[in-house]
Amino acid sequence: MLYPVENEIRQVMDLSGIWEFRKEEKEEEGFHEKWYRKPLVHTIEMPVPASYNDVTTDRSLRDHVGWVWYEKEFYVPDRWKEERIVLRFGSVTHHAVVYLNGDELMRHKGGFLPFEHEITEALQPGKNRLTVAVSNLLDWTCLPCGEHRIVQDEFTGETRHEQEMHFDFFNYAGIHRPVKIYTTPMAYIHDICVTTETDGEDGLIHYSAEADAQIHVTLTDAQGSIVASAEGTSGILRVQKAHLWNPGKAYLYDLEIYAETDHYTLPVGIRTIRVTDRQFLINGKPFYFKGFGKHEDSDIRGKGLDQVLNVRDFELMKWIHANSFRTSHYPYSEELMQMADRQGLVVIDEVPAVGMCFFDTHKVFTAERVNEETCAYHMQTLTELYERDKNHACVVMWSVANEAHTSDEEALPYFSRICAHIRALDPTRPVTSTMCVDVAEDQISQLLDVVSVNRYYSWYSDCGRIEVVYPKMKKDLENWREKYHKPVLVTEYGADTIAGLHKLPEVMFSEEYQVEFLKENNRAIDSCDFVIGEHIWCFADFMTGYTVQRIDGNKKGIFTRERQPKSAAFVIRQRWMEK
Ligand code: GCB
Numbered sequence: 001m002l003y004p005v006e007n008e009i010r011q012v013m014d015l016s017g018i019w020e021f022r023k024e025e026k027e028e029e030g031f032h033e034k035w036y037r038k039p040l041v042h043t044i045e046m047p048v049p050a051s052y053n054d055v056t057t058d059r060s061l062r063d064h065v066g067w068v069w070y071e072k073e074f075y076v077p078d079r080w081k082e083e084r085i086v087l088r089f090g091s092v093t094h095h096a097v098v099y100l101n102g103d104e105l106m107r108h109k110g111g112f113l114p115f116e117h118e119i120t121e122a123l124q125p126g127k128n129r130l131t132v133a134v135s136n137l138l139d140w141t142c143l144p145c146g147e148h149r150i151v152q153d154e155f156t157g158e159t160r161h162e163q164e165m166h167f168d169f170f171n172y173a174g175i176h177r178p179v180k181i182y183t184t185p186m187a188y189i190h191d192i193c194v195t196t197e198t199d200g201e202d203g204l205i206h207y208s209a210e211a212d213a214q215i216h217v218t219l220t221d222a223q224g225s226i227v228a229s230a231e232g233t234s235g236i237l238r239v240q241k242a243h244l245w246n247p248g249k250a251y252l253y254d255l256e257i258y259a260e261t262d263h264y265t266l267p268v269g270i271r272t273i274r275v276t277d278r279q280f281l282i283n284g285k286p287f288y289f290k291g292f293g294k295h296e297d298s299d300i301r302g303k304g305l306d307q308v309l310n311v312r313d314f315e316l317m318k319w320i321h322a323n324s325f326r327t328s329h330y331p332y333s334e335e336l337m338q339m340a341d342r343q344g345l346v347v348i349d350e351v352p353a354v355g356m357c358f359f360d361t362h363k364v365f366t367a368e369r370v371n372e373e374t375c376a377y378h379m380q381t382l383t384e385l386y387e388r389d390k391n392h393a394c395v396v397m398w399s400v401a402n403e404a405h406t407s408d409e410e411a412l413p414y415f416s417r418i419c420a421h422i423r424a425l426d427p428t429r430p431v432t433s434t435m436c437v438d439v440a441e442d443q444i445s446q447l448l449d450v451v452s453v454n455r456y457y458s459w460y461s462d463c464g465r466i467e468v469v470y471p472k473m474k475k476d477l478e479n480w481r482e483k484y485h486k487p488v489l490v491t492e493y494g495a496d497t498i499a500g501l502h503k504l505p506e507v508m509f510s511e512e513y514q515v516e517f518l519k520e521n522n523r524a525i526d527s528c529d530f531v532i533g534e535h536i537w538c539f540a541d542f543m544t545g546y547t548v549q550r551i552d553g554n555k556k557g558i559f560t561r562e563r564q565p566k567s568a569a570f571v572i573r574q575r576w577m578e579k
Pocket residue numbers: 167168329402403436454492537554556
């Protein structure tokens with residue numbers, strides 16, 4: 001799926017700004033009363049893109065479970081008459097029903113990926129009205145997984161939704177990424193796919209384009225000189241003495257695709273990826289992952305796209321000498337992925353498969369678990385993610401889930417299908433999935449190229465006992481190695497830390513404890529030569545749901561939620577500078 005671009009042919013209109021907004025008070029009243037038929041009434045102003053939860057002072061909106069409604073009026077210029085016009089959402093969390101001028105246009109499930117629909121015929125002359133119903137409800141067929149039920153309020157007797165989540169971040173919702181209207185000519189370039197390899201000093205770009213007309217492509221280097229060209233919908237471009245896309249040293253060529261009346265520019269980085277039994281190779285050189293699991297999260301905006309924040313986050317990652325991050329626990333914005341391509345940050349791209357329980361081993365809940373429908377939807381989400389991100393040089397590995405219950409007996413058949421699916425889509429990138437289970441119980445890492453483990457010794461177990469970290473972590477990592485003979489990546493380790501809380505000797509939640517905790521984990525990591533990297537949990541503090549384990553969110557950030565350093569940041573900076 002192509003990102004909308006503007007050039008001499010294609011135009012883009014961004015509908016970001018203030019929209020009309022209304023929360024449902026009664027379940028599905030907006031659908032029953034057909035709120036999409038007429039302009040919304042009883043509205044408040046709501047910014048787009050943003051989560052709606054923290055913008056107002058209304059607790060019932062922050063904690064709302066169910067549907068809310070957005071509306072925006074817009075015009076398209078008369079000069080677009082001959083064009084094909086498309087309406088595109090960067091993401092709406094988690095379900096969207098879109099109406100144009102009172103008629104349903106499209107539906108989308110999944111809160112972190114784009115969707116679009118051609119509106120050329122549906123547009124009316126003059127003013128148009130766009131209405132979007134948005135729901136944050138999650139069940140076992142959704143990613144992330146959740147459970148919701150309709151309950152009767154014991155005091156008022158009214159029914160309402162109750163939502164249970166099995167993941168550790170606040171269930172922010174709304175129109176989180178830009179809404180755009182873009183044009184193409186009637187005969188247009190539908191899609192492009194590139195993969196790259198090297199041949200000695202030369203780079204090879206395999207391209208294939210889907211278009212309504214004859215294709216001509218050229219490749220320009222960063223100076224604007226044409227270095228290769230080809231005809232036809234697919235082919236190979238040879239770039240002599242190619243500049244490779246390297247971590248921390250990105251180099252992007254522009255692939256210019258011309259199709260009679262259409263033109264599209266795709267930035268392309270030439271690089272190779274290979275995984276051996278103990279190394280992760282980028283351009284044939286061993287790559288050691290230094291970085292973080294992150295979140296798209298900030299005060300007031302929630303998960304809404306914020307380029308100020310994105311630039312700050314990348315500045316901080318460069319300052320601390322990080323070279324990579326994982327899009328825990330869902331795909332991040334396209335704008336962020338483009339920044340990673342430009343700045344040479346390496347990305348592990350994760351689908352929103354978090355909170356996955358397979359088998360009701362303990363019979364704690366009566367609800368269902370991950371099922372056939374989840375699996376089909378999981379595959380569809382992987383397809384959508386692949387379609388969106390396939391051409392990014394920064395994406396070096398797919399993560400198909402976070403901390404699924406992989407000790408459950410259904411996990412192996414389930415993940416066999418999931419891994420086969422992503423490998424069939426993309427044979428060029430390795431596959432991983434992060435693990436929290438005990439190595440002896442894990443059923444699925446045989447399916448993966450890299451074993452990724454999340455570990456919290458002296459935090460969730462052996463609370464306060466820093467001295468257990470080194471022996472336990474070392475043994476644990478060695479056990480994974482022994483069982484699977486694959487490279488091991490530590491994808492999470494971290495301790496909640498209240499910025500400004502200082503204690504000597506170090507105690508849990510103090511800045512000193514976080515420093516010692518990380519040092520001991522790093523000592524264990526350094527003692528294992530099969531470990532290919534360390535991603536600290538977490539880049540910055542972030543908001544979570546309500547639980548007594550969290551005081552105003554998860555505080556395992558190396559940076560605060562305001563993106564300022566805790567003491568550990570300086571220690572990690574020194575380590576990564578030298579590593
Ligand atoms: C994990 C999860 C992450 C949590 C983290 C924690 O294992 O993958 O989502 O936030 O632990 O802090 O407990």
